[in-house]
Amino acid sequence: MWTAGLDWDDQLDEELVEKSREWFRELDELCCCIKIPRCLQLNEDIVLTSLHTFSDASQEAYGSVIYARHEYKSGMISTRFIAAKSRVAPLTSVSIPRLELMAAVLGLRLALSVKHALEVPDDNMTFWSDSMNVLYWIRGKSREYKPFVANRIGEVHTSSHPQQWRHVPTKVNPADLVSRGRTVEQLQSDVIWWNGPEFLQDEEPQWPDTNIQIENVRDTELKCQKKTSDKYTTLKSIHNNDLDWRLDPVRYSSVVRLVRVQAYVHRFIDNCRLKQKQRRQGSLSTVEYADVELDIIKNAQREAFSDEYNALMKSKDLPKTSKLLGLQPRIDENGLIRCDGRLENAEFLSFDARYPIILPRKNWVTKLIVKRYHELGKHVSGTNQTFSALSSRFWIISGREEIREYEHECYTCRKKKAKVAEQVMAPLPEIRFKTPLHAFARTAVDFGGPFITVQGRGKRRQKKILMSIYMFSVTRSAFGSSIWIRYGLIS
Template identity: 50%
Template sequence: MGFLGPFTIRAKILMQEMWIESLDWDDPLASNLNEKAQQWFSELGQLVNIEVPQCLRLNQKKNIVSWTVHTFVDASEVAYGAVAYVRSTYSDGQVSCRLVAAKTIVSPFAAMSISRLELVAAVLGLRLSLAISRILDIPISRVVLWTDSMNVLWWIRGRSRNFKPFVANRIGEIQSSTETRQWCHVPTAANPADMLSRGIPASKLVSETFWWEGPDFLGLNEENWPDKNFQVAIKTSDIEVKRPFRTLFVAHQNDLKWRLDPKQVSSWRTLTRVHAWVSQFIRNCQMSKDDRLYGELQPDEIEDAEISQIILTQQEFFPEEYSVLKKGKILPLRSKLIGLQPFIDEDGVLHMNGRLKFAHFLSHDVRMPIILPRKSWVTKMIVNNIMKKGIMLQELIRH
């Protein structure tokens, strides 16, 4: 259950340090590693003094008005983790908070910024919260997730597609399962997950009520919790916003054969990669040698090529609607898209706008899907590409 997480994470970190030293199982430890190992083993005997209540209720005779789950996340250069508490409010106004579970993981060998590690910790906290909400046989009314990272909170409040792939993929998972208002800021000094990312001695863990019952503010009314109207201040180097790569190609009427005509290729993957290579070439021609891009295509470049092809297709099949919406005007009643309440986003893509826009538990792209023409060759390639991926996934699962 992770109750001893702040203590056991020290052993995990120590094991990683041994692997970094390329030690075999029978090799003697260096003096610094041996000292850490001996210290950790010497503290094992103190764990017998730890007692964990089996019941989440503070008083069996009182009625509980509401149950809420509060999950705290944190990360450091050596480890990251998440710890969850169940907060129960009784009919007489009394509040109790109990530790439910925790999870710790050592940071990967590959160098990674603290901001990215904190984002990974946020995903870990999300998954832990979902598991607890599913397993506990109590009526949980609310789940709140706490982090001391301003960068993570800024990312969560943005659109996942605007960020680099590493951040975008994890923010997409967070946004698909939670709402923005569920994520709150907690000062580092009031974050119990800080003990998971750094580790503490067993003697301190035995009597650390901050770990077993959570921060003091959870015992207070919500108006006394950390201020939600905080200013999200981030470092410029940690923004991780995608660069504006997009290059649109327009075929002239007198062209005998447009080389990037979608009908000239058979797959969506081929079309987007050819488009991305040509875009990269055009950009490099406009840049100095020091600023040019070389090597394999980046995920951002491929995604921009996909968006560009979708925009060109929409402009071809819905020229009037696209032009009217681009000017900020209202569609005429004769338009075949009038029932979809279309709009153009900041990328220039035509989206459908319906009732799903209020379903904030869904991701942005699910709530406001992209409009594609039924008779377009691009649409057929996109559908075939998705079907092909589905078949490959089925084969992978089968094997």
């Protein structure tokens, strides 16, 4: 009624009147037809109590339902309905996988409150969803996704373990009823709703498998949720094979410029293939920049470590002469070779610092990156400081040598360290040689001073001295005399 834009006093049309009458009539029926037993267990010795939460979503609504499952000493198993919760789907259009995720989170919250009330241990909770997407997200890392998914997956990870989430076929998912709606009559006779799916009566090995097959995951949906994507990733695979579109790094002297130009090239290719409305314009986004940067580094790694790369892809041992042997290289989800050090548990460090990207020695891309960090240090940071700044993201083979090499090359540093040029003196004047060699045949005279000197004691003994120097111009030997000035007067 609200979406139809009706006000409090407005007349309802026929259809709405009928629907609401039906709804009120069913409310009355609820009281007499639906009875829920309060007792959750049989009168026997219990071995194990566990909670099973099912969630589901449709375009109209989403919701969850929880069952208590008891195993008894006699081998009996009982399941009882505990609680259910449903919500109508938002009016703004939200994709089904996202709604499924919202349902999963709703179920999680409800399960936590039930767990608290019944004092069931954490490990005895199982969550069921029929959405492969949701299960795939839950097994990933929240930071890889866009905020909507990341926030919810973050919540799921805080309160449950990914292994607790299992797949249930849609046919036997009781929460399906919540998402599609039922009349009271249908609800009353729904066995799955009141007792839970049949498989819960069996032992755990007989429960449905939770093999998450990536091919079952809706491809496009995943791609929209991954942070590094939007329309751009769908086209990314095309670039990877298009070697022709790669710029030659050697023609660039700045890594920032190289990345930016390459990113604009990628965008141009994308835009040529997209419709007018979908084309990207304006300045580069950080995602575009980061993707291209990683792509360039990846390429440099492939060139320098092709054998190692092939070995890693096939999970074989590295070649014995490989320079990466000591670094325990791994290939990450973007195809980059990273070190796998001993910092796995150092959660306070960034992912890049724990698993730095390996950069090859004597490679132009490496040099450009070293240059960038050297310049960020304003040419005054020493080798070690540059090295430590680089280490927060990269591991360069023989890193210090690589940095030192660049420091020797850096034009600004060379200018700064250069010595001042010395004046080349002219040949000595002729007069100094074309004269008789006997002493002081030709002399030059110079004066210096006044100098303050003290003879004897007391202030009155202070004297000023002027100096005259007579110099023999051939050997430059000199003698001097001083003119004494007493109390400022020439004597």
